[in-house]
Amino acid sequence: MKYSAPRGTKDILPTESRMWQIVEDKFAEVCRRFGYQEIRTPTFEQTDLFARGVGDSTDVVQKEMYNFEDKSGRPLTLRPEGTAGVARAYIEHGLASMPSPLKLYYNISAFRYEKMQKGRYREFHQLGCECFGSEDATADAELISLLRIFFIELGMSHFNLEINSIGCPECRPQYRAALQDFLRPLLPELCEDCQSRFETNPLRILDCKNDHCHNLTQDAPSPLEYLCPDCQEHWDQLRQLLDNYEIPYKINPRLVRGLDYYTKTVFEFVSDAVGSQGTICGGGRYDGLVELLNGPHTPGVGFALGFERLLLELENQGVEFISYAAPDIFLACLPEYRVFANSFCYRLRSAGIYAEADTSGRSFKSQMKQANRLGAKYLMVIGEDEVDSGSGMIKRMSDGEEFKMSFEELVQFLLTGN
Ligand code: ATP
Ligand code: MG
Numbered sequence: 177m178k179y180s181a182p183r184g185t186k187d188i189l190p191t192e193s194r195m196w197q198i199v200e201d202k203f204a205e206v207c208r209r210f211g212y213q214e215i216r217t218p219t220f221e222q223t224d225l226f227a228r229g230v231g232d233s234t235d236v237v238q239k240e241m242y243n244f245e246d247k248s249g250r251p252l253t254l255r256p257e258g259t260a261g262v263a264r265a266y267i268e269h270g271l272a273s274m275p276s277p278l279k280l281y282y283n284i285s286a287f288r289y290e291k292m293q294k295g296r297y298r299e300f301h302q303l304g305c306e307c308f309g310s311e312d313a314t315a316d317a318e319l320i321s322l323l324r325i326f327f328i329e330l331g332m333s334h335f336n337l338e339i340n341s342i343g344c345p346e347c348r349p350q351y352r353a354a355l356q357d358f359l360r361p362l363l364p365e366l367c368e369d370c371q372s373r374f375e376t377n378p379l380r381i382l383d384c385k386n387d388h389c390h391n392l393t394q395d396a397p398s399p400l401e402y403l404c405p406d407c408q409e410h411w412d413q414l415r416q417l418l419d420n421y422e423i424p425y426k427i428n429p430r431l432v433r434g435l436d437y438y439t440k441t442v443f444e445f446v447s448d449a450v451g452s453q454g455t456i457c458g459g460g461r462y463d464g465l466v467e468l469l470n471g472p473h474t475p476g477v478g479f480a481l482g483f484e485r486l487l488l489e490l491e492n493q494g495v496e497f498i499s500y501a502a503p504d505i506f507l508a509c510l511p512e513y514r515v516f517a518n519s520f521c522y523r524l525r526s527a528g529i530y531a532e533a534d535t536s537g538r539s540f541k542s543q544m545k546q547a548n549r550l551g552a553k554y555l556m557v558i559g560e561d562e563v564d565s566g567s568g569m570i571k572r573m574s575d576g577e578e579f580k581m582s583f584e585e586l587v588q589f590l591l592t593g594n
Contacts, residue, residue: 184298195497203303206326212281217261223251229260231435233376240288254287258304267471276309301483311475316441317417331495336446340431341411342399344439351402379432398429410440437464447489457481502551504590507533508543509558517558529590
């Protein structure tokens with residue numbers, strides 16, 4: 177039996193994992209600068225949490241979840257996204273009593289039963305932020321600015337930010353009704369999914385991936401035309417802040433989130449590179465979520481960034497990361513000095529140097545080959561003289577130049593690079 181990774185999953189091989197680490201480290205570091213702290217929640221939760229928190233009428237809940245029962249018959253689900261679990265933890269642990277706003281970030285794998293495509297997997301990864309406790313558009317703008325700094329510092333040269341406002345439970349019913357009036361005559365021509373969304377979640381029709389539906393709804397009314405005074409002020413404030421930060425954006429009046437607990441701001445970073453899976457990052461305000469999950473009324477805003485899609489976009493923009501660093505030094509030896517070479521290697525590593533020596537009984541000749549293959553910057557041959565004198569010659573592999581020094585000097589030399 178030949179085993180392979182389950183459909184829709186991906187191994188992250190050593191050739192790629194360095195890139196993942198660089199992106200993860202950068203994200204954590206940028207989050208720290210913005211006062212976002214990491215939260216880690218379980219990989220699976222009670223199914224009902226997602227049914228409520230993500231929404232019964234969404235594709236995610238209706239079609240894409242990995243549901244299972246454990247041995248005692250509890251209905252559980254592999255998380256399809258991060259926000260519901262974070263909000264659950266926020267409520268469960270009374271985090272509302274921590275200094276507010278509470279700013280949290282996460283780095284997770286998520287699971288959705290979807291058709292495999294470029295940038296679309298069944299296990300994928302998300303970097304995300306959630307900010308609990310501020311109603312103000314400044315919190316929304318802060319998240320957008322965090323993302324922009326993250327993208328720039330990763331080396332991206334361009335990105336498209338789209339924003340919109342979808343109102344609140346005060347004004348959305350009017351918009352929803354106007355949208356349904358617009359859609360009603362088109363209904364027979366819309367795809368089956370959209371037909372069933374018409375009653376349950378008509379806003380989602382604007383987000384349909386089907387080109388035909390997309391074209392038919394070109395002239396749909398925009399939620400911006402229906403904002404109540406409070407939402408209008410929030411929307412104006414968001415744009416003023418972004419203008420003030422000199423963050424370019426495009427208003428996309430079709431940008432929606434279908435669920436009732438989403439309020440006001442929605443935003444996306446879209447790429448030209450990832451094809452129809454163009455959204456790298458989706459975010460917005462969800463002032464009703466915590467209450468919906470039986471917590472205290474708590475405004476919130478957040479985003480989730482698709483890790484794999486971000487990597488595709490970085491590749492498309494020609495951003496290159498160095499792969500694993502080469503050893504600073506390779507210690508080659510004859511068999512009788514292997515113990516010494518490895519123990520010296522251990523000392524160098526203790527001092528913070530990336531040193532390599534043979535651990536598999538290779539001949540001297542094949543150790544030299546190995547040093548080359550690993551791209552070691554320096555080579556030292558350990559033999560009787562070196563062991564007796566505590567010093568030796570090191571050879572710079574790039575040009576063959578040799579330097580004589582004591583083992584103590586060697587540590588300094590490698591640490592400082594000269
Ligand atoms: P899409 O419209 O592409 O299906 P979505 O609206 O379902 O995306 P969200 O639930 O907002 O996506 O998730 C946030 C981000 O996670 C997306 O913008 C995307 O980058 C990423 N993402 C979502 N689903 C997948 C998937 N199946 N594979 C890889 N990345 C994904
Ligand atoms: Mg989706």
